Amino acid sequence: MVVVLMGVAGSGKTTIGRELAAELGWKFADADDFHPPANVAKMSAGIPLDDADRAPWLAAIRLYIDTRLERGEPAVVTCSALREKHRAVLLADPAQVKLVYLRGSRELLWSRISARTGHFMKPAMLDSQLATLEEPVNALVVDIAPPPAEIVAQLRRVLAA
Numbered sequence: 001m002v003v004v005l006m007g008v009a010g011s012g013k014t015t016i017g018r019e020l021a022a023e024l025g026w027k028f029a030d031a032d033d034f035h036p037p038a039n040v041a042k043m044s045a046g047i048p049l050d051d052a053d054r055a056p057w058l059a060a061i062r063l064y065i066d067t068r069l070e071r072g073e074p075a076v077v078t079c080s081a082l083r084e085k086h087r088a089v090l091l092a093d094p095a096q097v098k099l100v101y102l103r104g105s106r107e108l109l110w111s112r113i114s115a116r117t118g119h120f121m122k123p124a125m126l127d128s129q130l131a132t133l134e135e136p137v138n139a140l141v142v143d144i145a146p147p148p149a150e151i152v153a154q155l156r157r158v159l160a161a
Helices: 011-022 039-046 051-071 085-088 107-114 123-134 147-161
Strands: 001-005 026-027 075-078 097-103 140-143
Touching: 001 011, 001 051, 011 026, 011 075, 011 147, 026 051, 039 051, 051 075, 051 085, 097 147, 107 123, 140 147
Parallel strands: 001 075, 001 097, 026 075, 097 140
Antiparallel strands: none
C-alpha cells in the first residue's frame, strides 16, 4: 500500500508523513524532492506553478509510487495534488493507493507557512494554492488543527481498519 498525503502548503504533509512512515516502518518520500530545479526556482521567486510545470513532477512521483507497489514496499508519499487531474496521475489503483486530504483553515495554514524558514514556498503563494485546490471527493479528510501525534494516531487507526 502507498498512502498519499495531499493538501496545500502548510497543511503538515511532511511532518505528518515522516511521523506516520516512521511509526509504520514504511518508506517516506516528500514531493518537494521530486521538483525539477526550474520549479524550485520559479516558486522561490514567488511564481505559482502551472500544469506544464507540474507534469514532470507528477510523473516522477507516479514512478516512485509504481516502483514501491511493484516491489511490495509500503510507503507514505506527500504531494499537494491540488486538482482532480493531478490526483488521477497519482492514484492509478485506489485499492493500493490511499489518498488522505489534510485540510485546515486559511488562517492556520498562513500562520504555519509564515513561521517556516528556508523553504522555497512563499506565504504569498498560499492564496493561489487555495484558489487552485479542488477538494477531493474520494479521500480520507483529516483536520490539521490537532497536534501531529494525534493526526498520526488517527491515520494509523483508519489504515488498520
